[in-house]
Amino acid sequence: MGVPREPSKPVEQRLGAVLRRREQVQPGTTDQRLLDTEGDSEWVHTDPWRVMRIQSEFVEGFGALAELPSAISVFGSARTLPDTPDYDAAERIGRALVEAGFAVITGGGPGAMEAANKGARAAKGVSVGLGIELPFEQGLNPHVDIGVNFRYFFVRKTMFVKYAQGFVVLPGGLGTLDELFEALTLVQTRKVTRFPIVLFGTAYWKGLVDWLRDSVVAGGKAAEHDLLLFHVTDDVDEAVALVTKEAGPKERRR
Template identity: 85%
Template sequence: MSNSEGLRALEEQRLGPVLRRREQVQPGTTDQRLLDTEGDSQWVHTDPWRVLRIQSEFVEGFGALAELPSAISVFGSARTGPGTPEYESGIALGKALVEAGFAVITGGGPGAMEAANRGAREARGISVGLGIELPYEQGLNPHVDIGVNFRYFFVRKTMFVKYAQGFVVLPGGLGTLDELFEALTLVQTRKVTRFPIVLFGTEYWGGLVEWLRSTVVGQGKASQKDLLLFHVTDDVEEAVGLVTKETGR
């Protein structure tokens, strides 16, 4: 081996699909680092290790939900109090969706989510909760029959869309708005098809809808037809009828 070849060998390292050169070359081999019982434990917090945790969350979610029948995801505020009109609407929606042949999927928390899960359970349907790890621990509400807890929001959001045939959105805060606009974007860009989105509560959603119409569409940031991507209602039967019609059930 010539001096130039030897120098190149020292300056280039292939670790599976990864190529490292010059000062980025790491000492030892991948097997050596795997079998070495000594060393820094910070590797469990590295991005490659996080990829495995992300992968495991997808596998667990897919495995838990793959055999669900047709389902509707119901969103709404965790701060909705029991006994309020919004909470009672959540119960009624959960029951009506089950009676229409759907499983009910929520974020698994309290408030509006609990109400929809409760309605589904009381109607003897399938009540699903997809929880998320948060600094303030909430846990899954007692009306969830199938529950999966996630570390990562984007994995959880994938499950909401993948295993649901539509969304019903009760009044809610930033998390609810996040899910709503995620769904609208997926439908607008045709990443998903035949995906009804129903906003429940005309008074609550009215200001947002008017802003979309007068400002977003009015200034050319979206088209008029984008306003047809969702429906607004105060009627439980109409909400269930809309998702039933658009899903072809």
């Protein structure tokens, strides 16, 4: 009788924390693929590489805004034109927030965002713009003192909430509504606390508020007290008072 043969060990390859066997073994080594200048460039479009880009956006945003003083995020339409009541209100709100001791954060674009940044800068406060990569975006407005551009909406929205003590929401479109409902959801689910939200412009927001009360709440899809998560006003001084009265110093909120 011959000596029993040991079962053959499957071919395996270790690439850092990853183990590959049999048909999944890749040719070459990790270093070799890294240093090979002739290789395929499709890897820059893969999900693992996107994760690194997402991580880098969080790092850049955290690094740029970590030492920001207490701030309020101001939202509104990029299509708001100068010499209109909405533009004037946004500018006055930006100025009043600085005079109340807060920095002003906007999406960094034109329209209502530009107006709020302009008011903050005129009051010699900190004017922040968090831009987004869009095919039709016009870049950061000239009144931004600290600007960060993002590829990903969800990273940008994290910065709006993390580095602000409250929101003022002026008339705006789908992007403004997205930011508003993100904030309402976070407060409703207690993911954030002490986070006042003020809607500026009663005529503009009336239809939305009526729908929330008469359809969403009446249909049992939200609670009556959810309507207390936000305030509605037409007065700049009241808007600033409402959004800042619950917003304590940043050290206490963190």
